Amino acid sequence: MKLIYFAKVREILGKSEEIIEVPSEIKTIQNLIDFLISHDPSYKAALEDKDFFVACDEELVDMDFIIKRKSEIAIFPPVTGG
């Protein structure tokens, strides 16, 4: 699964993207976030305050969204365009 990160989330994690293998029991975005946090403490620092959004194939999705394995999942802080 391809994960990409932007802005503050990218800086805290120290990487802009990665390909990860996730166990088959990971079904939703919430499962994925919990998996990442348990996997490595840097994810806890980036994601524990819940002040982030998740987009799946360029569409914003909720935490209960069912992940498609071939998707590109982006995690980023609230946007500040304009």
Place this chain on the structure above:
Amino acid sequence: MIEIRIHPQSFDIDYEMKRIQESSSSGAMVSFLGSVRDIQSKNSLKNLEIEHYPKMAHKVLNETAKYAFEKWKLSRCLIIHRYGKLKINDPIVLIVTQSDHRKEAFKANEYIIDFLKINAPFWKKENTSKDSYWVSQKP
């Protein structure tokens, strides 16, 4: 006609306005220009760094323009958004909406800038002489 441009280089506002005005006989054209402002801090702003998620930014701007175009029956809609390192007073975003009547052009323009401020995947980081910090969302 909808035109979306996302790039680091600057743009010429007069040229864009004239080009659109001359290309159509619609009677009303509204523009919004957002620029880099100085920050209220002891440390002066060195630059403003804008990061974006290219594929999603194009998609969101395009869908937003399309919605406004149909809802307010526009004849032209242009959105330019820059990224990269910008200085104080540099233009960041230009939105031009054109329609037969002013109300539609105003409403569409306001809708687009309000929508993109909270939905388009761009992030601003202020780099001052002493430190750097990410700007928080202001709808």
